[in-house]
Amino acid sequence: MPEAAAATDTRILTAAEAILEATDQALAADPTVFVMGEGAADPKGIFGTTAGLVDRWGPDRVMEMPLSENAFTGVAIGAALMGRRPIVIHQRVEFCLLALEQLFGTAAKAHYVSNGRHKVPLTVRLVVGRGWGQGPQHGQSLENLFAAVPGLKVALPADPVDAKGMLLAAVADDNPVVIIEHRWVHYVSGPVPAGPVATDLTGPKTLRRGDDVTVVAASYMAAEALRAAAARANAGVSVDLIDLRLARPLNLEPILESVQRTGRLLTVDLGHKTLGLGAEIVAGVTERAFGALRAAPVRLGTPDHPVPSSRSLAEAFYARADHIATAAGTLAGLPAERVAAVAEALIAERREVPFDVPHPAFKGPF
Amino acid sequence: MTAANPDLDPRLRPLYVAMLRLRLIEEAIAERYAGQDMRCPVHLSVGQEAAAVGACAPLRPDDRILSTHRCHGHYLAKGGDLTAMLGEIHGRASGCCGGRGGSMHLFDDDAGVMASVPIVGSSIPLAVGAALAFKQAGDDRVAVAFLGDGSLEEGVAHESLNLAAVQGLPVIFFVENNLYSVYTPLAQRQPDRPLTAIGAAHGLPTAQVDGNAVLAVADAMETAVDRARRGKGPTMIVADTYRWREHCGPNYDNDLGYRTEAEFLSWRDRCPVETTAQTLHAAGQLDDDAILRLTIREEIDAAFTAALAAPLPDPATAGAHVHA
Ligand SMILES: Cc1ncc(C[n+]2csc(CCOP(=O)(O)OP(=O)(O)O)c2C)c(N)n1
Ligand SMILES: [Mg+2]
Numbered sequence: 001m002p003e004a005a006a007a008t009d010t011r012i013l014t015a016a017e018a019i020l021e022a023t024d025q026a027l028a029a030d031p032t033v034f035v036m037g038e039g040a041a042d043p044k045g046i047f048g049t050t051a052g053l054v055d056r057w058g059p060d061r062v063m064e065m066p067l068s069e070n071a072f073t074g075v076a077i078g079a080a081l082m083g084r085r086p087i088v089i090h091q092r093v094e095f096c097l098l099a100l101e102q103l104f105g106t107a108a109k110a111h112y113v114s115n116g117r118h119k120v121p122l123t124v125r126l127v128v129g130r131g132w133g134q135g136p137q138h139g140q141s142l143e144n145l146f147a148a149v150p151g152l153k154v155a156l157p158a159d160p161v162d163a164k165g166m167l168l169a170a171v172a173d174d175n176p177v178v179i180i181e182h183r184w185v186h187y188v189s190g191p192v193p194a195g196p197v198a199t200d201l202t203g204p205k206t207l208r209r210g211d212d213v214t215v216v217a218a219s220y221m222a223a224e225a226l227r228a229a230a231a232r233a234n235a236g237v238s239v240d241l242i243d244l245r246l247a248r249p250l251n252l253e254p255i256l257e258s259v260q261r262t263g264r265l266l267t268v269d270l271g272h273k274t275l276g277l278g279a280e281i282v283a284g285v286t287e288r289a290f291g292a293l294r295a296a297p298v299r300l301g302t303p304d305h306p307v308p309s310s311r312s313l314a315e316a317f318y319a320r321a322d323h324i325a326t327a328a329g330t331l332a333g334l335p336a337e338r339v340a341a342v343a344e345a346l347i348a349e350r351r352e353v354p355f356d357v358p359h360p361a362f363k364g365p366f
Numbered sequence: 367m368t369a370a371n372p373d374l375d376p377r378l379r380p381l382y383v384a385m386l387r388l389r390l391i392e393e394a395i396a397e398r399y400a401g402q403d404m405r406c407p408v409h410l411s412v413g414q415e416a417a418a419v420g421a422c423a424p425l426r427p428d429d430r431i432l433s434t435h436r437c438h439g440h441y442l443a444k445g446g447d448l449t450a451m452l453g454e455i456h457g458r459a460s461g462c463c464g465g466r467g468g469s470m471h472l473f474d475d476d477a478g479v480m481a482s483v484p485i486v487g488s489s490i491p492l493a494v495g496a497a498l499a500f501k502q503a504g505d506d507r508v509a510v511a512f513l514g515d516g517s518l519e520e521g522v523a524h525e526s527l528n529l530a531a532v533q534g535l536p537v538i539f540f541v542e543n544n545l546y547s548v549y550t551p552l553a554q555r556q557p558d559r560p561l562t563a564i565g566a567a568h569g570l571p572t573a574q575v576d577g578n579a580v581l582a583v584a585d586a587m588e589t590a591v592d593r594a595r596r597g598k599g600p601t602m603i604v605a606d607t608y609r610w611r612e613h614c615g616p617n618y619d620n621d622l623g624y625r626t627e628a629e630f631l632s633w634r635d636r637c638p639v640e641t642t643a644q645t646l647h648a649a650g651q652l653d654d655d656a657i658l659r660l661t662i663r664e665e666i667d668a669a670f671t672a673a674l675a676a677p678l679p680d681p682a683t684a685g686a687h688v689h690a
Contacts, residue, residue, distance in 0.1 A: 133406030310457030310465030312678035365407035
């Protein structure tokens, strides 16, 4: 098949399949690309996202790692400084916390402190856990923590196109790029170009056009917001839905442009609402488009406590489509009965699926 | 009936009962997991009973242990409450964490199970810290860090060994070498040298034991505990053993191909529970095995019934206890 045709051919893939394909194509395109991770070369291949790659590319390019997150993240940074292009994978965001000094101290600052000479073309994939009672230490997303550090780029793919495209873009980028990859986004499916098509690392994209309320969400929350926006539309509220995509650089322009039209802003954080990305977005919009706001902005996000294991304690933890629809409808000034009717319809849609699993067939444990 | 052998170590029978109980509890969890009411990951320790039971044998209730993601065995061997454990795994208010933690966060202050930490290696310095507190308080308690072969790859393990050694703290690093971290064999993660060499490099006395031989484990532990209580500092013990079931979950997973069925069978032949039962039988000290099993099963059934009957925690309390 000619290259051009291959690049535009699309198939329906899950995000996990898209990540696997992107990694395979990155390994094929550039001999300096290699993968490091605990489980990268094991039979499960990091939720399937590296499955089979070691057979194809060998153990020197798909490297199984000891339980040494701090070391191998730093080792990857060292190799990147020498011009290699490592893809480091941590199966939970929490496991990368052991390596924060390397990432924040060295990777993020090497270009700056070398007066622009040193480059760290490093990709770090961090998986956010959710559901099945995995509890307080396997479910943090912490995108705000990573986004707080100048010198890093922080991407949050919400769909298979970006799961593939942002990974390819990250590998090609000369900066350290952290990809916050939500475990439940792995199951989201959609059309993906067959070729090695990178998507940009510059800013948000609009998922739905609307004039009444601007909703900004990232990663799995964009998928929830999409369901909410569709339901809201039926109730006569048109949502301008923006998938944030990048927490750093934080490009507010499309959000400002949207708020100029809608006058109403709702943000939905993947992580904690307090000190979350929504706080930064609301602050930026208020600073720069105060006059356009017709109502006080509203933020959703996880509450100020760790995610508990028990299903009864965890049920209210995450913002869901019905919460988002309720917040958007209320913000748009819809009467309470119509707000409630949409929320009820959204709850009914998912009634058959327990809230602590990503899809009906899921039987645990991770 | 065989004549009872008076020469048999009197510790063996109670240690056997403790191992059998542990085995039957873990098997019961595995059997019932498909019921979908235990909605949290479980890391079972079937096959590793002698390590947990032997290591806890010389400990007093006021000594402290720290455990990992694979904490059921340690928790139970140290005397942790079974009903509170099953309550936790079922996400109930009656659970040891009130449902906040799940299977990987078990603790029981009364029994001396200080905490279980599911981030590999992160429990190790906590044990050193407990030992520091004991030394500062001037008492003779000891702390034990349970750790897996994989956790020795974490920097914090080495830093903790060094700190404990240089401060002469009453802590025992008890390593269960089950040869795997998830699906990755030890040889793919560490160079070919005994794990005890790591302790020795940090100036610790070390011992390597057959982790499926409960008396050998208990003996090694007794020496280490005695040393720690006398203010002579830390010890590292490496117990060789094997996890029978999958890394996480109720099933067997040898079909994945990361280890051979033959390797699994060779370890199963050296089942810590079964081999001990044989010794006891031969000595005429286990004629009541069937009754023992029945009694334990009754205890387990009652604990499951209690766990299932307990209410789920009140959702309104989810935000409580963030701060003291
Ligand atoms: C810091 C960190 N990295 C990775 C993991 C994922 N993980 C959980 S258990 C485990 C294997 C640990 O192996 P070992 O210490 O030998 O204990 P075992 O499971 O064999 O009992 C891994 C990699 C984790 N929980 N924490
Ligand atoms: Mg192990």
